[in-house]
């Protein structure tokens with residue numbers, strides 16, 4: 001089992017999650033984060049820290065697409081362990097439907 005980052009992180013990217021992860025397994029894309037499924041120890045502490053409710057255990061049904069995306073992107077995106085300021089328009093995008101099709105980017109983020 002692992003935890004996965006799902007669609008509502010896209011363009012929200014609050015980054016509260018990275019501060020609490022004991023094994024530093026978050027990786028940063030241009031406009032979302034992912035969790036490396038082989039590094040996550042399933043502790044669950046990040047889930048309630050996410051203001052966008054964008055972190056779920058992969059035991060929830062229907063998350064196959066997101067598990068694959070987390071695994072694939074974590075291979076190429078840089079590690080992130082320190083919270084930075086969220087995007088200025090993060091609130092506007094919180095809860096918006098269709099963010100994957102409209103905004104998902106495979107480009108890496110800055111990392112730290």
Ligand code: SF4
Nearest residue numbers: 009013014015017050
């Ligand atoms: S706290 Fe939630 S919205 Fe923010 S970067 Fe982490 S998973 Fe994404």
Ligand code: SF4
Nearest residue numbers: 021040041043044046
């Ligand atoms: S469940 Fe624990 S180990 Fe996995 S990403 Fe969240 S904080 Fe890190």
